Amino acid sequence: MSKFEVLYTDRRTAARRAVLTTAHGKVETPAFCPVGTAGAVKGITPQQLEEVGSVLVLANIYHLLLRPGVEAIEKLGGLHKFMAWDKPILTDSGGYQIFSLSTLSKVDDDGVEFVSHVDGAKIYLNAEIATQIQNRLASDIIMCFDQCTPFPCEDSQLRGAVERTIRWAVRSKKAHANPGQLLFGIVQGGTDLQLRSYCASELVKLDFDGYAIGGLSVGEGRDDMLKTVVHTTSLLPEPKPRYLMGVGMPADIIAAVEAGVDLFDCVLPTRNGRNAFAFTENGPVRMRNSAHTQSREPIEVGCDCYCCRSFSRGTIRHFFNVGEMLGPILVSLHNLRFYQRLMAKIRQAIEKGKFVDWAAEQLKNGC
Amino acid sequence: MSKFEVLYTDRRTAARRAVLTTAHGKVETPAFCPVGTAGAVKGITPQQLEEVGSVLVLANIYHLLLRPGVEAIEKLGGLHKFMAWDKPILTDSGGYQIFSLSTLSKVDDDGVEFVSHVDGAKIYLNAEIATQIQNRLASDIIMCFDQCTPFPCEDSQLRGAVERTIRWAVRSKKAHANPGQLLFGIVQGGTDLQLRSYCASELVKLDFDGYAIGGLSVGEGRDDMLKTVVHTTSLLPEPKPRYLMGVGMPADIIAAVEAGVDLFDCVLPTRNGRNAFAFTENGPVRMRNSAHTQSREPIEVGCDCYCCRSFSRGTIRHFFNVGEMLGPILVSLHNLRFYQRLMAKIRQAIEKGKFVDWAAEQLKNGC
Numbered sequence: 001m002s003k004f005e006v007l008y009t010d011r012r013t014a015a016r017r018a019v020l021t022t023a024h025g026k027v028e029t030p031a032f033c034p035v036g037t038a039g040a041v042k043g044i045t046p047q048q049l050e051e052v053g054s055v056l057v058l059a060n061i062y063h064l065l066l067r068p069g070v071e072a073i074e075k076l077g078g079l080h081k082f083m084a085w086d087k088p089i090l091t092d093s094g095g096y097q098i099f100s101l102s103t104l105s106k107v108d109d110d111g112v113e114f115v116s117h118v119d120g121a122k123i124y125l126n127a128e129i130a131t132q133i134q135n136r137l138a139s140d141i142i143m144c145f146d147q148c149t150p151f152p153c154e155d156s157q158l159r160g161a162v163e164r165t166i167r168w169a170v171r172s173k174k175a176h177a178n179p180g181q182l183l184f185g186i187v188q189g190g191t192d193l194q195l196r197s198y199c200a201s202e203l204v205k206l207d208f209d210g211y212a213i214g215g216l217s218v219g220e221g222r223d224d225m226l227k228t229v230v231h232t233t234s235l236l237p238e239p240k241p242r243y244l245m246g247v248g249m250p251a252d253i254i255a256a257v258e259a260g261v262d263l264f265d266c267v268l269p270t271r272n273g274r275n276a277f278a279f280t281e282n283g284p285v286r287m288r289n290s291a292h293t294q295s296r297e298p299i300e301v302g303c304d305c306y307c308c309r310s311f312s313r314g315t316i317r318h319f320f321n322v323g324e325m326l327g328p329i330l331v332s333l334h335n336l337r338f339y340q341r342l343m344a345k346i347r348q349a350i351e352k353g354k355f356v357d358w359a360a361e362q363l364k365n366g367c
Numbered sequence: 368m369s370k371f372e373v374l375y376t377d378r379r380t381a382a383r384r385a386v387l388t389t390a391h392g393k394v395e396t397p398a399f400c401p402v403g404t405a406g407a408v409k410g411i412t413p414q415q416l417e418e419v420g421s422v423l424v425l426a427n428i429y430h431l432l433l434r435p436g437v438e439a440i441e442k443l444g445g446l447h448k449f450m451a452w453d454k455p456i457l458t459d460s461g462g463y464q465i466f467s468l469s470t471l472s473k474v475d476d477d478g479v480e481f482v483s484h485v486d487g488a489k490i491y492l493n494a495e496i497a498t499q500i501q502n503r504l505a506s507d508i509i510m511c512f513d514q515c516t517p518f519p520c521e522d523s524q525l526r527g528a529v530e531r532t533i534r535w536a537v538r539s540k541k542a543h544a545n546p547g548q549l550l551f552g553i554v555q556g557g558t559d560l561q562l563r564s565y566c567a568s569e570l571v572k573l574d575f576d577g578y579a580i581g582g583l584s585v586g587e588g589r590d591d592m593l594k595t596v597v598h599t600t601s602l603l604p605e606p607k608p609r610y611l612m613g614v615g616m617p618a619d620i621i622a623a624v625e626a627g628v629d630l631f632d633c634v635l636p637t638r639n640g641r642n643a644f645a646f647t648e649n650g651p652v653r654m655r656n657s658a659h660t661q662s663r664e665p666i667e668v669g670c671d672c673y674c675c676r677s678f679s680r681g682t683i684r685h686f687f688n689v690g691e692m693l694g695p696i697l698v699s700l701h702n703l704r705f706y707q708r709l710m711a712k713i714r715q716a717i718e719k720g721k722f723v724d725w726a727a728e729q730l731k732n733g734c
Binding site: 039040044045046067068072075077081082294296310312314318319321324325326329 | 405411414430439449677678682685
């Protein structure tokens with residue numbers, strides 16, 4: 001049986017409704033994956049994460065490698081036990097973080113030496129090491145080691161990064177030693193559609209368990225981002241899951257689903273939650289706004305999350321005003337639930353063959 | 368029927384097991400009351416607070432008066448709705464905070480003018496105003512307006528504060544206009560036992576619903592604190608609940624129960640929790656200690672809290688090490704559960720007539 005079963009395909013778009021089977025359970029797609037950078041989704045217990053309907057959670061190899069280290073996690077019983085999450089976990093290979101957070105000391109065709117942003121230690125990663133680490137952590141979905149470029153980026157640098165990403169994908173696949181984990185290749189190429197085509201076609205030859213679109217949402221702008229997504233998904237095999245890394249805003253997720261994307265991760269629900277920015281079907285609500293001082297309304301009428309069932313906007317605004325931790329926690333909870341409700345509605349709309357109309361309605365409401 | 372029913376009394380000590388009935392339900396005593404200073408127990412949702420077994424929660428009039436203000440809370444549906452807590456709430460009158468947090472601008476026999484530590488606004492409180500505020504907030508247990516003295520304190524100042532506290536108690540009782548709320552008098556007098564006797568006897572004449580011992584745990588040291596508690600509780604009527612304000616450490620709670628105290632509140636479970644200090648039956652555990660790096664043990668073996676059921680010491684230590692909010696949240700949760708388990712064991716030991724032996728065992732273990 002295939003690990004990825006497409007249940008419904010939309011007649012008018014590339015959207016599809018599927019199920020991805022992992023070693024720790026099934027993921028109904030399109031799915032949104034909260035980010036647990038250093039082993040925790042910020043401010044949210046795994047119990048709360050489950051209550052808001054999360055299934056797949058992301059952790060970052062880059063952060064976990066620096067602290068507490070792979071060996072420590074193994075000694076603590078492995079990544080699932082470490083995070084107290086017995087549902088699926090996706091780990092990224094560290095590529096993105098190395099190039100965005102650390103000081104690089106050497107990049108060559110073999111791999112990358114970088115300086116830890118925590119303590120200045122020099123660390124070396126290449127395709128084999130990044131894959132072995134992910135094998136040891138036994139996450140359910142693992143990512144090939146890739147080179148992520150900034151935006152904007154010189155053509156020659158972009159091409160070099162794509163070439164390396166392809167070679168490193170070959171080596172990641174070869175090094176991958178745990179058949180219980182799904183290995184995804186990552187398509188790079190910035191907003192250069194020809195490079196995206198080249199990278200995608202080379203990766204598809206390698207027959208990965210799934211394919212990610214990386215290197216977007218780094219400053220290229222929404223139009224170029226979506227153009228690249230539409231172009232790239234069309235090159236990826238239909239029977240395999242497609243994962244758009246680090247995106248994003250609800251409207252972007254809807255547009256990417258329309259293009260055929262199945263998986264998403266993003267820090268927005270929690271990062272914005274900590275900053276009093278709440279997502280609703282009618283667009284964002286800023287909870288610090290004094291307009292909420294006397295509001296008995298929940299953040300979003302009709303939302304079934306614990307925050308909306310229990311607290312008024314007035315109380316939440318007060319929590320931010322006086323610096324109570326509960327403000328960031330409650331808005332993060334609501335936002336995580338908002339994203340899970342969004343994905344459930346996307347899945348239902350596809351199942352009912354009404355995705356296009358539903359999507360148009362959402363975008364009209366300012367979602 | 369009395370609002371306070373003593374079910375068991377210990378034969379060898381003054382400890383008793385009772386039930387206090389409030390407008391929002393019963394409180395089994397001896398009971399520990401977590402502190403929700405500004406309307407929230409720091410970092411803990413009411414759902415989690417309920418899960419750890421909390422019943423009575425404290426909120427501070429001083430803080431709520433400054434932000435968001437009494438009118439705002441009324442407009443948001445009252446204090447219970449504001450805090451999303453439909454169980455009993457105790458509010459203090461503001462006396463302690465005025466004298467410890469604010470800059471006083473005028474104290475006379477009528478009341479206190481102080482400068483808000485938030486925005487410098489001048490605010491006036493006296494017995495009538497503090498009682499009216501608590502009446503409006505409809506908390507279940509309310510406190511008389513009192514004058515709290517620092518430690519050490521001149522005799523004349525201490526005596527003056529006691530005289531005022533008594534006069535303000537008379538006025539608080541007279542102003543109290545909501546018979547659904549229990550009004551407690553507060554015994555002051557520092558560590559001067561004669562003044563404590565005087566204050567207690569004057570308050571007892573006023574026949575309050577309960578009596579608090581205030582002005583302790585302000586630097587007088589454990590011996591003097593306990594000596595004062597033992598002395599004062601013996602002066603308070605047996606059929607009424609006794610509340611030791613702001614105390615404290617588990618061993619102090621056990622000693623105070625032995626002296627006949629029924630209610631406690633303290634910020635320690637959450638304040639210490641945020642600082643990685645975990646309470647256990649065998650004494651404190653500092654979760655930042657690198658000794659925990661590879662420990663698969665829970666904070667406390669046998670503890671039934673969510674933190675201990677789910678997370679190893681190693682993971683919690685990691686969360687503190689990398690600055691994840693989950694560290695403070697999880698240790699606060701454990702500590703709150705530890706205090707509720709402690710009180711449950713105290714109640715059970717009294718019921719079984721084994722309080723003295725049980726208490727000796729706890730203290731021997733370093734609790």
